[in-house]
Amino acid sequence: MKRYGPKTVRQVPPEFQNIYxxxxxxxxxxxxxxxxxxxxxxxxxxTPSSFEDQCRQAMDNxxxxxxxxxxxxxxILRVTYYLTDAKDLPALTQIRRERxxxxxxxxxxxxxxAALANPDLRVEIEVTAAI
Numbered sequence: 001m002k003r004y005g006p007k008t009v010r011q012v013p014p015e016f017q018n019i020y021x022x023x024x025x026x027x028x029x030x031x032x033x034x035x036x037x038x039x040x041x042x043x044x045x046x047t048p049s050s051f052e053d054q055c056r057q058a059m060d061n062x063x064x065x066x067x068x069x070x071x072x073x074x075x076i077l078r079v080t081y082y083l084t085d086a087k088d089l090p091a092l093t094q095i096r097r098e099r100x101x102x103x104x105x106x107x108x109x110x111x112x113x114a115a116l117a118n119p120d121l122r123v124e125i126e127v128t129a130a131i
Contacts, residue, residue: 002024002026003024004022018097018101018103020106020107023107024077024106026130032130033066033071033129035062035126035127036126037082038058038065038126039057039117039124040053040057040122051085051091055122056099059095059100065127070131074104077106077107077128078108078109079106080108080110080126081110081124082112084113084116084121084123088123
């Protein structure tokens with residue numbers, strides 16, 4: 001995988017370099033994985049009320065799917081985060097730094113949307129990964 005950030009584009013600030021890359025490319029992947037958006041619902045069907053707990057559960061779900069595909073966080077090319085409240089952006093950034101900090105960060109898009117499929121949901125995480 002190769003990360004892209006030419007000098008002709010604003011450079012990623014140091015505090016975001018381990019959680020964000022402008023672009024990520026691959027050549028001849030052996031395996032390409034597209035995960036559907038993962039939400040903060042636990043295997044038993046419960047949904048935590050807090051944004052932080054939902055975010056951590058959605059990350060747990062992503063990690064379980066990666067493991068099932070014999071991949072790790074290091075194989076993530078792109079992440080899209082959907083949040084229903086802009087006030088949760090600082091918490092998302094903190095949790096990303098705690099959980100998904102990487103020497104080679106993925107390409108990232110974060111969107112604040114009016115709602116997700118269930119009104120109790122506060123975050124959804126979509127991932128593309130490759131080996």
